[in-house]
Amino acid sequence: MxxxxxxxxxxxxxxxxxxxxxxxxxxxxxxxxxxxxxxxxxxxxRPLGFDISHVYHVRLATVPQSSVDYDTTAIHSHYGGGDFLTLYDRLAHNPSVESVCYTSNNHFHYRGSNSFATFKNDSLARQGYLRHVDPAYFRVFRVKTAHGESWEKLEQALRDNQIVVTGTVAETFFGDAGKAERKEIWITDQGRTDSMAYRIGAVSEPQRYADFSSYDYAYYKPVGTEEAFRNSSAGVADVLNLFIRVKPAADNSRFADDFTREMSQQMRLGNIYLKEVIPMTYYRNEFxxxxxxxxxxxxxxxxxxxxxxxxxxxxxxxxxxxxxxxxxxxxxxxxxxxxxxxxxxxxxxxxxxxxxxxxxxxxxxxxxxxxxxxxxxxxxxxxxxxxxxxxxxxxxxxxxxxxxxxxxxxxxxxxxxxxxxxxx
Structure with a gap:
């Protein structure tokens, strides 16, 4: 046939x-x-290297000086950073909240807000990200070490004023995550002309910026000390991002609206107030x-x-x-x-x-x-x-x-x- x-x-x-x-x-x-x-x-x-489930962005704002609600007392107008830390503590003690962290405005997954850096070692150079974060960041976003261990080691590295690099950096420059720990790496941050030598305190799992992105080069460093925040103005609330991880039992489709309504009074201190609460899944879908x-x-x-x-x-x-x-x-x-x-x-x-x-x-x-x-x-x-x-x-x-x-x-x-x- x-x-x-x-x-x-x-x-x-x-x-x-x-x-x-x-x-x-x-x-x-x-x-x-x-x-x-x-x-x-x-x-x-492929794994993202972080987990946004049950994570919300708590947006704070400051009352403008032209407003009749502006608090002119010295403690709130000159040292409003202390108010920010107080609000941070209130969030941490909320029965629905599992953990809290803050980052600079230049680190926000799914928002396109980034600071960049150049990693160098001899003749090898790679472009990547600089991420200023609170040590609790790894706890909120469930970031693990390169060996799959929990986030405690990553937190401790930042508390010891060392940096955390992603697994991609460690493998490219040192061949293995274990070999990268306690080593130094030269990094040039965005806007600087000279490189600085940083000691690597820990290595996180490889990370991607978004679901369809490749694994990127990035390192984490402390966003600032508590003492520096206490001596800053209330404007610190405009340049930092607060994130909370909600307990799974407390999370639902109405959580953001209910939490905003229930916490609006507690989250008003000095010239800082709660603007809105947005689930990270919203940013993900938009991005x-x-x-x-x-x-x-x-x-x-x-x-x-x-x-x-x-x-x-x-x-x-x-x-x-x-x-x-x-x-x-x-x-x-x-x-x-x-x-x-x-x-x-x-x-x-x-x-x-x-x-x-x-x-x-x-x-x-x-x-x-x-x-x-x-x-x-x-x-x-x-x-x-x-x-x-x-x-x-x-x-x-x-x-x-x-x-x-x-x-x-x-x-x-x-x-x-x-x-x-x-x-x-």
Whole structure:
């Protein structure tokens, strides 16, 4: 039967060339989009290096001096930083709160607020992030050490006025997280011209900025001392971010609104007041919106190409079935079963798909070799990406062939030999 099908496809080559080119082009485009989605998925499923579940951003604000509510007493106008620390302590003692921390405005995952740094060691240099945080940051965001241990060691490193580097920094500059501890690394912070030598007190697990980001280079240092905060103005509330981790039993969809309403009085001290409480999941959803839109665009393009394949297949083979109705009737009159007719037409469609898919596979393999496909720092096997893309693309187009061939094949199977031969 295969030999007969190849002969028939060759005899009808003028009519097959368009469907062949359509299957070829669509296969390449589908393969490219499937590969991109595959890489995004592999990025997404990797650990973030932190945990935002049950974490909320507590936004504080200060009363402007022009307001009638502004407190002019010396203790609140000149040393308002002490008010900030008092509010911090009130949050820590709230029965619904598990832990509290604060960071500078230049460190906020999913907000695009960052300070940058350059890591150096001999001739090796890498760009990364500087993150000013309270030692309790690792507790609130559940950051583990590079060896999977709890956050206590990371907290202690900052309390000892040492820095914490991410696992990516440790592996790149020292080869191993264990070798990086108690070593010195030269870092140039953003806005500075000279590097400083910092002692590494601990190494955190590798971290990513967001769900579709690669592992980045970053280090943590203390945001400031308690004494410095107490001597600062109330404006410190405008340049620091407060975060709380809520106990799972107390967290629900109404927590932010209820907590804001219940704590508004307790969180008003001097010229600092509670503005709002926002779940970190909100920032995550907003930050990932562009990535999600891109994924939807790729998915829409895949559906568009599959629809084109379906329409091309059903149109071509519907017309071809009409043209070959007498041939089909003669074969059925000579003993061919309806099932054989149905199987013959389906095999013809899949043979045509196979012929088109071979050059498509060669084209995509060359695109992958030339690194035209989506690039990533992950160690993904090119062969695995090609095979994964090839398999999924073949399944999707094959499904369209099955659906597209189903209607004309079913119509051919229902033909009556006497009618087709009579018309002939």
């Amino acid at each position: 295969l030999r007969m099908i190849f002969i028939q496809l060759w005899n009808e080559r003028k009519g097959n060339v368009l469907i062949f080119l359509e299957l070829l082009v669509v296969s390449v485009f589908l393969w490219y989009m499937v590969d991109t989605l595959y890489v995004n998925y592999k990025e997404y499923e 990932l919106r562009s990535w999600v839109d891109n994924i939807r665009m790729y998915a829409s393009c895949i559906l568009f190409f599959l629809l084109n394949v379906f329409l091309g297949i059903i149109g071509t083979f519907w017309f071809r079935t009409q043209q070959r109705s007498s041939e089909i009737g003669l074969r059925m009159a000579m003993g061919a079963s309806r099932r054989n007719i149905f199987r013959h037409l389906f095999t013809e469609g899949f043979v045509l798909l196979g012929i088109a898919f071979v050059p498509a596979a060669i084209i995509f393999a060359n695109l992958a070799y030339m690194e035209v496909t989506t690039q990533t720092e992950m160690q993904l096997s090119i062969a695995a990406r090609i095979l994964w893309g090839m398999g999924l693309t073949l399944v999707m187009i094959g499904l369209m062939v099955v659906i597209g061939m189903g209607f004309p094949a079913f119509r051919a199977m229902r033909m009556q030999p006497a009618d087709t031969l009579h018309d002939e």
